[in-house]
Amino acid sequence: MPMSELPKQARNVLEAARGLGLELDVREFPGGVRTAPDAARAVGCAVEQIVKSLVFMTDGGPVLVLTSGGNLVDPGRVARQLGAANVRKADADQARAATGYAIGGTPPFGHPQPIQVLIDRDLAGYDTLWAAAGTPRHVFAISYRDLLRASGGRVCDVAQQRATEEKSRGGAAESAIIRGAKSPT
Secondary structure, eight states, rough: OGGGGGOOHHHHHHHHHHTTTTOOOOOOOOOOOSSHHHHHHTTTTTTEEEEEEEEEEEEEEEEEEEOOOTTBBHHHHHHHHTTTTOEEOOOOHHHHHHHSSSSSOOOSSOOSSSEEEEEEEEEGGGGGGEEEOSSSSSSEEEEEEHHHHTTTEEEEEEEEHHHHHHHHTTTTHHHHHTTOOOOOO
């Protein structure tokens, strides 16, 4: 799609990419790609290849967490990575103030001011990833390597543990659920 036909937010992402030495092919999906499953269906990839760009608020300020579309972020893990006492998901106004973009269209880079970025380790399993290009209707493909370089993020464990991981730790989660207690993190 020619840059002149893109909305301002998507053009800003393209300009930021070019400044980082990347040439992106932004694709538009008029029906929207607000959720990871919507985006995966639209582009024809696994939901795990979708980069969810989520803003969290910490006692040290906002942080952008880039996670695989198949994962949920564990605020406790984010807190441990940052040495923060409190971590919670940003509301729509806080997310826009931190990144310059609306929820559902937040790109992994190209923000008007620096923001700390954490990258879900699970994204490393894919050569090609898909990320939001500034609006809930625009996405682009990017390699894992280019995502790391462009975002300046730190790779770490931010995803909630899956049941299989917890079972491999001796079934503690399953036992806790049976007893009615919260599962360990």
